[in-house]
Amino acid sequence: MYDLGTRKRALALVAQGRSLNSVSRETGISRYAIRSWQTRIEPLKRTGKPCPRCEDVPSPPKSPAAYAYLLGLYLGDGCISPHHRGVYFMRVVLDNAWPGIINACEAAMRAVRPDNSIFRVRKQGCVAVSGASKHWPCLFPQHGPGMKHNRKIALEPWQEAIVDTHPWEFIRGLMHSDGCRITNWTEKTVAGVRKRYEYPRYFFSNKSDDIRKLFTDTLDKVGVEWTTLARGSDPFNISIARKASVTLLDTHVGPKY
Incomplete structure (x- = not known):
């Protein structure tokens, strides 16, 4: 670094x-x-729109809670692509089934870059919440060529400080992109009677070892217990099933909406 x-x-x-x-x-x-x-960096000097990371003494982004949420969304379902004249597009692609998350993503993007254009591109079954700015690469230094699971993903110290201060916003962004809340069930025989029991469970799935570790490290900080479920030989899935931990996620994250 x-x-x-x-x-x-x-x-x-x-x-x-x-x-x-x-x-x-x-x-x-x-x-x-x-x-x-x-x-x-060079194109960033030519824009009149301020960026806290490009100042001689860099500072945290505006609205750090919104940034932590947007960081989680970006690591899950986002990408940054160069356009022309030093402009970059950030896109977070979200399922049409969750209009509340689409609204929350747009609000977070506007809070982080209030001086830039934010818009939606509708596609079959999904919406790409997009923003144009010359400053996305310095705000999200995880940007790089290729898929995230094929390259190193690590937070810079100033990002770690934001996640430490707003851990639930970061977890919520990751869960809203690559997570879900489901209802599991099992059957047991009690006093000779077969009974069905249902219980809620959260899952987070991502192919990147680094992103999964960022997720589980943050869960550890807020006291959420988790386990890894391997799909074949690949530990892509993180499960949260203990009652107290599910209650914490219900309080701070909740089902997709």
Whole structure:
């Protein structure tokens, strides 16, 4: 990880006409990293719309609770794509069955980037809540090429501080993207009579080991007990079934809506 000052110094050397090779040798920073900063940082300087992460002294994003929720949604069902002239699109694709979550996603995106355009793109069976901004990559540094489960996903220290302060918002975003609340049932024979018992359960499923760990680490912080259920040999599914833990999730997350 490199702080913003280090990135700007490397870009300043490139701006002097130095080659990526020479700057890489002098700074010890890979050419790939410097090249990515040219597309992610330089365009950000040309916009008049403020970004807390691009300031000389970076600060947390606006509305940190909304940011924690949007971060969870992004890690589950979101992507960031370059457009043109340094503009990026963030898209969070959500099922039409959950209009409340679609509304909550749009509200969070507007709270995090109130000066940028936020809109919905309707597709068959789903809605892509989208926003255009030059600053999505610095607000969501997990952005990168390829699928999330094929690359390293780690929070930067300022993101960890937000999640530590707003853990339930982060959990809610992850659950609203890749989670569900279901009713399980079982049968038992009591005094010779076969009876059916039903009980609620939460599931979270994601192919990324890193994202699942972010989810379970945050569950640990708020006192939620969980188990891993392997699908074949792949531990994609996290289960929350203990009564006290289900009650916590019912209180702070609830079913999709």
